[in-house]
Amino acid sequence: MKRIDPTLMALILPLAMLLAAGPFLPQWVLFLVTLSIGKGFVVLGLMLLLRTGLVSFGQGLFYCLGAYAAGGMGTAFDVSDVFLLLVSGAAAAALLAFVLGFLVAKYRDIFFAMLSMAFSMILYGLLVKTAALGSSDGFNVPVPTLFEAKLAEASTRYMVFAVACVATFFVALAVHWYQKSPLGSLSPAIKDNELRVEYMGASVRHAIHVKFVIAAALAGLGGALTGMTVGHIDPEMAYWTTSGEFVFVTILSGTGSVVAPFLGSLIFELIRSYAYEYSPNTWQMVLGTSMLIVIVFLPAGMWSVFASRRKRA
């Protein structure tokens, strides 16, 4: 009998459980999980880059652009369908990444990180100065609908949550399959030895460009989802600390599986929420300490707990 892909099971089971439990969960849990999924998409893209040896400190650029594209579609064109908003967020980010990729894919290491951060700060600067987009205050995102059907507030929260869960399943699975494809499997090879990849007949720059666009599309998708969940977007989404937070969660999660970014993101949001609740003045210290603990005890990220258990089994 053909063995079922463990990643498929690791996605189906928790997501099905969440979907089933959703109607009975309190609103704040739905909010927290949807927000975690939104940020999980960004982290999934960063994971793809990190596996290739690249750290982007500017993923906030695409996250923010995705959110503004979705918000803009809502306010300017009166589009409120949840799927259209998500797709427009991802498409806008992918398009910008396709253009920027021609330049960014030439750089590695700190230069790649700084260049990506520079672009995100340019967007931040532009948004802060653009009064039509609400300057530093941003603007509210219209309430999303499902196929143009307006739902009650509580149902809307569950609808966005359910769409996020379904999107997680398909997107994470697509990334999982991509990583197994000839182009996707080049990631660790590029990280190890670019020269050899070129001498085996592949273009490293092309491979990185493709990964950069995929990562951006994921960040745009995450931004659109976050915008819809929170109901408000502002330029802070492009600020470098937002990008830094995504890198933080990527390291926290580890690069072992496409499930890791979502788990890491959820744990991060939980730690932050509780830390903020119980020690509002020192919550950053709690986050920093948890990061230190992960780095010291799980250098390959939280997912390494599951990975090593599977290896032992």
Next chain:
Amino acid sequence: MRMILESKDVCKSFGAVTAAENISVRFEKDTVVGLIGTNGAGKTTFINMITGYLKPTSGTIHFLDRDITVLLPREITRLGICRSFQTPQLYDTLSVEENLMIGLGIARRNMRKPIFSRGPKTIPGHKGTAKEAAQAMMGRFALTVYGDQLAKTLPGGVRKLLDIAMAMIVKPLILLLDEPTSGVSAEEKFGIMDRVMDAVRAEGVTVIFVEHDMDIVARYAGRALAFYDGRIIADAKPEEVLADEEVLKLVIGGKKKPHQATVSSDHA
């Protein structure tokens, strides 16, 4: 015999230093050619120009009537010229099998025609799936026992073999080996070369290798080129080149005729 590779008046300068001066040489199909010379004589520069890592200052390089002088390394690889390196260039965090599978994945991707197609299931020139092809190549290079081992943990001689197997996995027509036995113990070097020669004979590949060990050149090459100061000073059968007065003086050093005992046309 059919000509497969030709360089015409190839020159390469790095500032005031001339690394190649009017190198004109033809290579025939299915031959094994050894390049000898002291350090800085221009052997590796020549290999680097054939494989696109360096562009000649002037002159042209043709592969099967196609001008490849200005092509990129990956374009030259796709045409069928592959190389190994003096320092093995491996994917250290991947296993031996994965190292080979990467090459097969690239070959499969390069084969596809429509942009979104997945490419053929089997790799042209290989039998079976990519995994089976990788295993067959491991068997040919005695790497099967190391299949699951990470490349960074391999001993020196095995790293050399894997480096060459990675060049062979994409089914080249010409294989360029840059010092295939450097840094390898005396006991291992003939074993490595025997493995390589068995594999290339089975595939019908033209081999050009750079070597400092004259015993290796004498035993495995059918033709030897002696480089000195960016020029080719001798081009003949290994026994003749190794006995050449100028080669003895400038390349090997000393007047005596070494290695004659090991020269054997059987292996050429």
